[in-house]
Amino acid sequence: MTATDAPGHLAIRGLTKRYGGFTAVDGLDLDVARGELLAFLGPSGCGKTTSLRMVAGLVPASGGRIVVGGRDLTDVPTHRRDMGLVFQSYALFPHLSVARNVAFGLEMRGIGRAEREARVREAIALVRLTGKEEHRPAQLSGGQQQRVALARALVIRPQILLLDEPLSNLDAKLRDEMRIEIREIQQRLGITAIFVTHDQVEALTMCDKVAVMNGGRLEQLGPPLDLYERPATPFVASFVGRINQFRARAAGGIVGLGEARITGAGPAEGPVEVMIRPHRIALRPASAPVEDAEGRLNTVAGTVARTTFAGDVLHYEVAVGDAMIGVEEATRSDAGPVAPGTPVRLSWRPDDTLLFAAVARDGRMRP
Amino acid sequence: MDERKPPLGLILLALPLLAFLLAPVLITIPISFSADPYLSFPPSGWSLRWYRAAFTGGAVLDVFATSVALGLVVTALSLLIALPAAMALVRLRWGWVSAIESFLTAPLLLPAIVLGLAILIVFAPLGLLATFPGLVAAHLVVTLPYALRILSTALAGAPLAAEEAAATLGASPLRVFWRVTLPAIRPGLAAAAALCFLVSFDEVVISLFLTGPRLSTLPVWMFHHVENEADPLVAAVSVLLIALTLVIVLVVDRTAGLSRTFVK
Numbered sequence: 204m205t206a207t208d209a210p211g212h213l214a215i216r217g218l219t220k221r222y223g224g225f226t227a228v229d230g231l232d233l234d235v236a237r238g239e240l241l242a243f244l245g246p247s248g249c250g251k252t253t254s255l256r257m258v259a260g261l262v263p264a265s266g267g268r269i270v271v272g273g274r275d276l277t278d279v280p281t282h283r284r285d286m287g288l289v290f291q292s293y294a295l296f297p298h299l300s301v302a303r304n305v306a307f308g309l310e311m312r313g314i315g316r317a318e319r320e321a322r323v324r325e326a327i328a329l330v331r332l333t334g335k336e337e338h339r340p341a342q343l344s345g346g347q348q349q350r351v352a353l354a355r356a357l358v359i360r361p362q363i364l365l366l367d368e369p370l371s372n373l374d375a376k377l378r379d380e381m382r383i384e385i386r387e388i389q390q391r392l393g394i395t396a397i398f399v400t401h402d403q404v405e406a407l408t409m410c411d412k413v414a415v416m417n418g419g420r421l422e423q424l425g426p427p428l429d430l431y432e433r434p435a436t437p438f439v440a441s442f443v444g445r446i447n448q449f450r451a452r453a454a455g456g457i458v459g460l461g462e463a464r465i466t467g468a469g470p471a472e473g474p475v476e477v478m479i480r481p482h483r484i485a486l487r488p489a490s491a492p493v494e495d496a497e498g499r500l501n502t503v504a505g506t507v508a509r510t511t512f513a514g515d516v517l518h519y520e521v522a523v524g525d526a527m528i529g530v531e532e533a534t535r536s537d538a539g540p541v542a543p544g545t546p547v548r549l550s551w552r553p554d555d556t557l558l559f560a561a562v563a564r565d566g567r568m569r570p
Numbered sequence: 571m572d573e574r575k576p577p578l579g580l581i582l583l584a585l586p587l588l589a590f591l592l593a594p595v596l597i598t599i600p601i602s603f604s605a606d607p608y609l610s611f612p613p614s615g616w617s618l619r620w621y622r623a624a625f626t627g628g629a630v631l632d633v634f635a636t637s638v639a640l641g642l643v644v645t646a647l648s649l650l651i652a653l654p655a656a657m658a659l660v661r662l663r664w665g666w667v668s669a670i671e672s673f674l675t676a677p678l679l680l681p682a683i684v685l686g687l688a689i690l691i692v693f694a695p696l697g698l699l700a701t702f703p704g705l706v707a708a709h710l711v712v713t714l715p716y717a718l719r720i721l722s723t724a725l726a727g728a729p730l731a732a733e734e735a736a737a738t739l740g741a742s743p744l745r746v747f748w749r750v751t752l753p754a755i756r757p758g759l760a761a762a763a764a765l766c767f768l769v770s771f772d773e774v775v776i777s778l779f780l781t782g783p784r785l786s787t788l789p790v791w792m793f794h795h796v797e798n799e800a801d802p803l804v805a806a807v808s809v810l811l812i813a814l815t816l817v818i819v820l821v822v823d824r825t826a827g828l829s830r831t832f833v834k
């Protein structure tokens with residue numbers, strides 16, 4: 204892979220879409236480096252598809268620029284943008300066979316018959332549909348159609364590949380395989396790609412960078428690890444991974460939580476949102492010593508309210524003052540679940556305490 | 571096409587209705603094989619003389635040729651005009667689209683006799699009476715609304731996303747139309763073509779105003795013939811027309827699927 208060129212291979216500047224008075228995408232700014240896979244991650248209706256369609260030129264932008272390899276494509280029609288798009292709804296050609304669907308882009312590019320057939324065969328094999336070449340889309344399952352759409356976009360080796368939830372209709376096993384497959388193809392061909400998803404696991408596991416969107420705006424752009432460990436907003440913290448969230452008050456850098464005093468990175472004064480990932484909290488007997496060898500200096504006392512066994516992990520809900528804190532621990536063969544009603548001590552590292560200036564009102568743990 | 575069998579009760583109910591509707595049409599069949607020199611039922615003897623007369627008498631063949639040529643030209647022009655119009659109506663989504671559509675389909679609501687008179691008044695000073703272009707223009711007034719309706723419905727059901735996909739794969743708007751849109755609306759096109767042809771071929775009222783001794787259409791010629799002669803020749807011609815209509819309908823059914831195109 205080549206080094207990142209500046210600005211990115213794909214540069215999006217102030218991209219905006221308004222429908223009447225409603226702003227579906229609001230001033231999107233981001234760069235995707237050559238050969239990079241970027242995820243658009245966000246809840247339903249946050250503007251992911253709209254952004255992607257503007258990049259592909261299928262909906263006119265209300266404002267902003269789209270630049271690929273230094274060339275401004277904002278006013279270039281779709282068919283001259285050289286972008287592969289895998290549609291959320293597949294959008295296969297119903298009157299053409301699988302092979303003809305996949306061959307379509309190559310025909311449009313005037314590629315000779317021999318090469319065309321070889322590339323179509325290869326692309327169909329890639330998405331494991333060999334043997335289905337002569338089927339019509341209506342004769343395929345949803346997952347198979349999705350794979351035809353993928354093959355059709357990949358076979359043209361576009362400069363930019365846009366994927367709109369391309370795996371949403373596959374079963375878990377096939378989805379895992381296709382994730383690896385897409386990532387492998389994308390890296391091998393060095394394609395610059397945007398991958399739309401509302402599945403955070405998909406975004407975190409596959410992509411070089413993740414752009415978290417909410418209500419048409421970019422909340423945060425960064426590598427998966429940054430997003431998880433250093434979320435810029437409470438929205439990102441709660442959307443990427445599971446997290447406890449409750450409101451408290453900070454004074455002089457110390458946050459009061461029931462009887463306890465805890466510390467963390469964030470605003471030093473005023474009302475704050477305290478956010479802690481459930482598996483970063485250790486649950487110990489109330490009688491255990493307060494000192495902790497691993498630096499878990501934030502400590503609160505509470506009572507187990509609920510215990511749920513989920514195979515790999517145990518979920519606890521622990522009442523601390525009037526807040527309810529979720530804790531997740533790996534199951535062990537040498538210790539059973541802690542029964543509800545047991546007084547316990549929760550402790551975690553100050554670094555794992557995320558503090559944000561308080562905005563929304565929400566006192567419960569987010570899934 | 572749907573393979574379900576209708577319930578027996580429905581068939582029993584439909585059969586008499588069908589017989590009632592078809593009886594007058596079917597009665598022309600025995601009459602067409604009559605040996606009598608005048609229209610009567612039942613005929614006193616059987617022969618093929620009226621079919622022979624239809625094929626050898628110059629007048630029938632002339633007006634038949636005119637009607638076929640007229641039907642073909644009207645059909646071609648109807649599709650050529652209605653297709654872009656339907657594209658604009660369905661795809662551009664202007665606010666006043668439904669007003670345009672009502673305006674374009676209005677001729678269907680006017681009594682044909684009024685339409686015929688109006689066209690006569692407009693065409694007379696233009697020298698279009700009893701001319702082929704005049705007939706074409708008049709028939710277009712009637713066929714265009716049908717073509718527009720059917721093609722709009724077909725286009726509204728065309729896969730928009732597939733068209734967008736074709737564009738991302740490098741197809742220019744024209745190629746998107748040829749490669750994706752056109753195949754999707756092919757049944758609609760076939761239906762519109764068949765209907766335009768049949769409507770034009772069948773048109774009497776308006777044509778009555780526009781034809782003359784020099785130029786006539788088959789239905790108008792039949793109308794005048796019955797007035798003057800009352801021989802079974804028209805019955806023989808009618809049976810030939812029924813056969814032609816059936817052939818067209820069958821061809822549409824085989825190529826596009828009748829229930830798919832008409833029953834929407």
Ligand SMILES: Nc1ncnc2c1ncn2[C@@H]1O[C@H](COP(=O)(O)OP(=O)(O)OP(=O)(O)O)[C@@H](O)[C@H]1O
Nearest residue numbers: 222227245246247248249250251252253254291401
């Ligand atoms: N043609 C349109 N007219 C008006 N509003 C629209 C139009 N298209 C999209 N929107 C609105 O824009 C917002 C963003 O839609 P978009 O399809 O981009 O969401 P998304 O993030 O892709 O959601 P999902 O995950 O459900 O696919 C939605 O609120 C939607 O209602």
Ligand SMILES: [Mg+2]
Nearest residue numbers: 251252253291
């Ligand atoms: Mg979407």
